[in-house]
Amino acid sequence: MLEIRLYLAQRISAAIMAPLVLLHLGLMIYAIQGGLDAGEILARTRGSLFWGSTYGLFVIAVSVHTALGLRNIMREWLQLRGMVLSSLSWLFFCGLAFAGLRAIAGLVGMS
Amino acid sequence: MSDSSTASITVHVWRGNSEGGSFDEFQVPQQPSQTILDIVTWIQRNLDAGLSYRFACRVGMCGSCAMMVNGIPRWTCRTHVNKVMRDKQLTIEPLRNLPVIKDLACDMSEFFAKWNQAQGQFQGSTTRDEKIAPISPCSPEREAANAAIECINCAICYASCDVVAWNRDYLGPAALNRAWSLQNDVRDTAGESRLAAVAGDAGCHRCHSQQGCASYCPNELNPTASIAGLKRLTASDFLRRRYRSRHA
Amino acid sequence: MKAHRKQPLYLAFLLHRISGLGLALFLPLHFYVLGLSLQGDATLDRFLHWSQQPLMKFVEFGLVFLLALHFFGGLRLLALENMPWSNRQKNYAALAVAAAFFVAGGFLLRAF
Numbered sequence: 001m002l003e004i005r006l007y008l009a010q011r012i013s014a015a016i017m018a019p020l021v022l023l024h025l026g027l028m029i030y031a032i033q034g035g036l037d038a039g040e041i042l043a044r045t046r047g048s049l050f051w052g053s054t055y056g057l058f059v060i061a062v063s064v065h066t067a068l069g070l071r072n073i074m075r076e077w078l079q080l081r082g083m084v085l086s087s088l089s090w091l092f093f094c095g096l097a098f099a100g101l102r103a104i105a106g107l108v109g110m111s
Numbered sequence: 112m113s114d115s116s117t118a119s120i121t122v123h124v125w126r127g128n129s130e131g132g133s134f135d136e137f138q139v140p141q142q143p144s145q146t147i148l149d150i151v152t153w154i155q156r157n158l159d160a161g162l163s164y165r166f167a168c169r170v171g172m173c174g175s176c177a178m179m180v181n182g183i184p185r186w187t188c189r190t191h192v193n194k195v196m197r198d199k200q201l202t203i204e205p206l207r208n209l210p211v212i213k214d215l216a217c218d219m220s221e222f223f224a225k226w227n228q229a230q231g232q233f234q235g236s237t238t239r240d241e242k243i244a245p246i247s248p249c250s251p252e253r254e255a256a257n258a259a260i261e262c263i264n265c266a267i268c269y270a271s272c273d274v275v276a277w278n279r280d281y282l283g284p285a286a287l288n289r290a291w292s293l294q295n296d297v298r299d300t301a302g303e304s305r306l307a308a309v310a311g312d313a314g315c316h317r318c319h320s321q322q323g324c325a326s327y328c329p330n331e332l333n334p335t336a337s338i339a340g341l342k343r344l345t346a347s348d349f350l351r352r353r354y355r356s357r358h359a
Numbered sequence: 360m361k362a363h364r365k366q367p368l369y370l371a372f373l374l375h376r377i378s379g380l381g382l383a384l385f386l387p388l389h390f391y392v393l394g395l396s397l398q399g400d401a402t403l404d405r406f407l408h409w410s411q412q413p414l415m416k417f418v419e420f421g422l423v424f425l426l427a428l429h430f431f432g433g434l435r436l437l438a439l440e441n442m443p444w445s446n447r448q449k450n451y452a453a454l455a456v457a458a459a460f461f462v463a464g465g466f467l468l469r470a471f
Contacts, residue, residue, distance in 0.1 A: 001310070002312070003311060003314060004345055004346065004349050005349075007342070008349070008350075011346075011437065011440070011441075014433055015437060018430070018433075018434065021426065021430045024426075025423070025426065025427060025462055028423060028466060029462075029469055032419075032466060032470045033469045035407075035408075036411070037404065038400045038401075038403040038404035038407055039400060039404070041403075042396060042400060062386065066379075066386060069380075070380075070383055073376065073380060075277075075278070076274075076277035076278065077277070079277075095387070096386060096387070099387060099390035099394065100386075100390050102394050102397070103389075103391075103393035103394040104393075106394050106395070106396035106397035107393060179363075181362060182362025183363050271363050273364070273369075319372050320368070320372070320440075321368055321369045321372045322366070322368040322369075322448065323366065323368075323369060326366045326368070327363070333444075333446075336444040339440050342440050
């Protein structure tokens with residue numbers, strides 16, 4: 001039953017991300033005008049529970065989704081199997097989740 | 112068609128076995144309404160009696176003559192030469208994704224083994240002495256089953272599937288299409304174990320919906336649509352079981 | 360490309376996989392840059408100002424395009440798997456690519 005769990009994790013993470021990606025795309029198109037500025041970004045994010053939790057969820061979902069996508073690629077294009085495959089998938093998940101949450105901690109100011 | 116008897120086609124035919132092989136080149140006279148199977152048969156009868164290939168009905172019913180023609184899997188008995196020929200050249204190879212026995216004849220064992228693995232046989236609960244089950248031809252289940260039943264086991268979908276090429280255990284479009292058909296047969300009683308059989312490591316969730324199977328199926332079936340149906344069924348079944356085991 | 364792969368929905372698969380792979384490779388960099396804010400506003404600001412040269416805006420356009428492509432293509436797949444079957448998959452795949460160009464184009468127009 002591993003395969004169906006992974007399938008569901010991939011699709012559910014995708015469904016969670018759908019509105020978040022839309023938000024992210026809109027935000028980028030909005031924020032890019034006049035150039036990006038650290039002060040401008042941080043003024044919005046510092047101490048914001050909304051941005052912290054929204055992007056926290058985004059980071060977790062994207063880590064799950066990316067690790068599973070890479071798992072498919074490693075399995076099908078690199079023909080990896082078994083322990084190597086699952087260890088690398090977990091490595092990608094943990095690495096992305098750590099780096100992503102660390103970045104959010106920086107932006108929201110929980111460091 | 113006055114020049115049809117003199118025009119000739121250059122045909123590259125793959126020769127060899129499971130250990131390897133190479134292409135032989137033949138010149139075959141072009142004829143009106145000629146099929147790819149006509150070409151192969153002409154070569155075997157006139158140029159090289161040792162050429163091995165498989166066919167039976169010659170009218171698109173038995174599903175035994177499929178080969179790769181210019182890189183695309185086709186039923187050769189119903190494929191007209193003038194529809195697929197490029198620059199008077201043809202390349203004919205054995206079906207992709209299956210072990211070759213000799214020349215153009217593949218070993219279909221794994222294809223049929225996977226059909227069984229996906230529990231492609233009907234399991235009923237009644238005997239012939241009972242009344243025929245009344246099934247409305249326009250019920251949603253019957254319509255879903257209907258869309259998938261005209262399979263002739265030619266393995267064209269199997270040869271076109273990249274997921275099979277990437278994962279030798281993958282059950283493949285034909286077997287999963289058959290399983291979907293039976294899941295929609297209201298008389299069938301093996302639904303539960305069949306769902307488990309198609310939800311494994313080599314099952315329906317590996318499909319990437321590239322739809323090569325649907326593009327080349329000679330009977331215009333769409334295994335991708337059937338596999339999507341199986342994904343929905345297995346997912347909802349899995350979630351229902353989890354919910355029940357938590358709230359039992 | 361092998362002959363049997365020359366059909367629109369294989370191309371749609373390939374675009375989805377390549378865009379996903381591209382995003383997966385970009386993400387660690389993205390997180391690293393945003394993590395610079397941990398070292399103070401100035402470090403992040405230095406990078407953001409460096410990234411404002413015209414060439415980088417085209418790189419960003421590429422990234423937005425990849426994201427939009429993967430997003431719209433992914434919506435098609437979610438619908439394909441979870442909604443009643445539609446035979447218009449080729450139309451939807453083409454629509455997804457067009458929508459991705461539209462969104463990424465909008466980004467590029469605002470960037471300059």
